[in-house]
Amino acid sequence: MNLTLKIWRQKNAKEQGKIVEYKINNVSPDMSFLEMLDVLNNELIEKGDDPVAFDHDCREGICGMCSLFINGQAHGPDRGVTTCQLHMRKFKDGDTIYIEPFRAKAFPVIKDLVVDRTAFDKIQHAGGFVSVNTSGNTQDANAIPIPKHDADKSFDAATCIGCGACVATCKNSSAMLFVSAKVSQFALLPQGKVEAADRVMNMVAEMDALGFGNCTNTGACEVECPKGISLENIARMNREYLKAAL
């Protein structure tokens, strides 16, 4: 396939960015989207140009490092995948593809398509844990029986990879889907119940302080989430918050 790429280039957080056009030929449909960018970068380097910076690491859809807003969609046109698992067979010969960073006030650009998502870590520092010592003196694991249904639901929430697609997609740049996933994971387990009230209050306060917007129930986050994290979690977080605030 031969493609036209329109890529956001930005030297660093301070300088202004702009869209730059590149042509790329002989793209195989079996390539992943990031491998296509590897090929482009190799061409740029051999020509003496600066390659396009983009975040990526595991390339198997689990580390949450890759981002990219592709043709106006977080992680591109395929459903339920991260950018690293998006394959070029989803595009056609002659296509023009727009590639931009995940944009949000709380995610400042570092370079080109790379953004700073440490705001997510800061929310976790505020309460994304169970306060238990790592001493090895905990009780036997089977002493806390958990109904399979609850464990499965907790697991579903816990599968969030923290990529930030929800924030990038949301018109309010809200982090509610991300935060609610963590709140839900613990709220559904007996281990997390003891400090549930403090957790939700502290995490929500931190989320607001970092400049994420609020949820207006648009639901775009759920649609674009590569891991299918459900809006149900936001409803659960709201209940937890209300309970804690009262």
Next chain:
Amino acid sequence: MKLDSKIPQGPIDKKWSDYKNHIKLVNPANKRNIDVIVVGTGLAGGSAAATLAELGYNVKAFCYQDSPRRAHSIAAQGGINAAKNYQGDGDSIHRLFYDTVKGGDYRAREANVHRLSEVSANIIDQCVAQGVPLAREYGGLLDNRSFGGTQVSRTFYAKGQTGQQLLLGAYSAMNRQIGRGKIQMYNRHEMLDLVLVDGKARGIIARNLINGEIERHSGHAVVIATGGYGNVFFLSTNAMGSNVTAAWKAHKRGAFFANPCFTQIHPTCIPVTGDHQSKLTLMSESLRNDGRIWVPKKMEDAVAIREGKLKPTQIAEEDRDYYLERRYPSFGNLVPRDVASRAAKERCDAGYGVNATGEAVYLDFASAIERYGKEQARIQHLNENDAKLVYKLGRDVVENKYGNLFQMYEKIVDEDPYTTPMMIYPAVHYTMGGVWVDYNLMSTIEGCYVIGEANFSDHGANRLGASALMQGLADGYFVLPYTIGDYLADDIRTGAIPTDLPEFVAAEKNVQDMIDHLMNNKGSHSVDYFHKKLGKIMWDKVGMARNAQGLNEAMDEIAALREEFYKDVKVSGTAESFNQELEKALRVADFLELGELFAKDALHREESCGGHFREEHQTEEGEAQRDDENFAYAAAWEYKGNPRDAVLHKEDLVYENIKLVTRSYK
């Protein structure tokens, strides 16, 4: 220098508890005056950082990713072993110990493996207490499954995302300590040198990957937890950024590097499709619980499949060669990874491969779907002769167990694995070799500890499934926090280590010179160009099977490629900014040295064992032939300037509790 493994005296099952009762302690008020640097924040580094901070030490933690949550431990799929005997199938600490030593082909240190087995049960308790949602039975108790190389169900799991859940558990423990201010977290930082003062590890030189600044950080001890070096092959299941740099720099400063040639080739990865490929994707070994591995029995069928004229589902049952079940009846599809990988290579080399490149075998779930479907039909009192219904019920069970893996496969290969068998082929996965450490997990540099995949200690020549997560967390949560205290007890009066010492200045200059050289080089090829070339040499000549001629060639070729790299590599951009090409260049420079030592180690080990198969040493049936008389030792290499000149030191492996026997899975 004589290697001292510092294995405690006494019976194997008392060594660790006796040892713990006698090591020096540091009182909490003194811990506040001690700084510990932890490099790498995956399962081993993350759990170590959290626990050390919780104990009261000041921890400075570093990772190259933007968050500890992205460490490659997150990609581990299948599970974590623990000797809990919840299933009542006869499991015990001794059996886990035995299976791990045997699985490692008798090249691991007994005392370490026994300790690992002892603390394994604590790991599960710890993770559950943290809120890690491990799989449950309907009664609310934890579920288990079995894995390659064992005959009991001792593997705890969270669907195919066990590594993710365990890592997020360690990450949450870290977050608690970061929130308290006990861990200072340095994201997007890479360690580029180790600083020694009076022979002791006292700090690191790190590069801030966002602005390119070179920073000096001091501490009373340095813990390296940076994972494995499988990316020396370019294509592997490792994350793209996984590298050997921190461990290699420690090696160059005096830490011996042990058994570099022990690399695990994992049998169930998605096959390579073309030259553009950047990495390989693993399909969890747990799939071998239910998937049956086969190739066509008749050559003409294999050819027709490769040409696209036949589909696997059109091959009759009697025309399929379930070669693992045929060759190893007692373990079948659950033989250890090295055995399964070589068997796949043997069939493909013989011409029975099933994809266009001829390098793939089938992993088939049809019979599992039928078996589960019938079971469900009986449980639900439905008609078990209704094939359509049985398929649907069975498919649901398989989806529940492995759904995310099947989805991942479909996204990459564009085929539905529920209806057509998966194609798999072995790929480089985990490195058992690494920095040599003693029982305390300290390297041959005083105060430099190495934990998790970055050390060599627990897996011998082959790693059994579900044991990497176990080692990472055991080292970080339960072993290092004790052993490091014994060392730090002597440092309570030392005070903060200043970073303006001449040793820091020299190490920083060393790093700066290397960066300057790379940036000012007027070369013509990208870093990847060299990395791919190195990977090809490694895979062709130091890969799944090796021989003396190929290894000698590989050493020469790698040395030549290294020279070419320094003359002709081109790194664009500037050093004082975010520069991913420079990051890669610094890592590939180290791979170009490690690769040569890797080949040298493989050449010297005149036997086949575990992940190391020397063609000259095999039985008539093509099984690996070990030589215990001459090679029952860990090969620890001392750096002497050029990888080729490294000097061999041997740690004899003494087996007092497990008899050395030929491994058999037949």
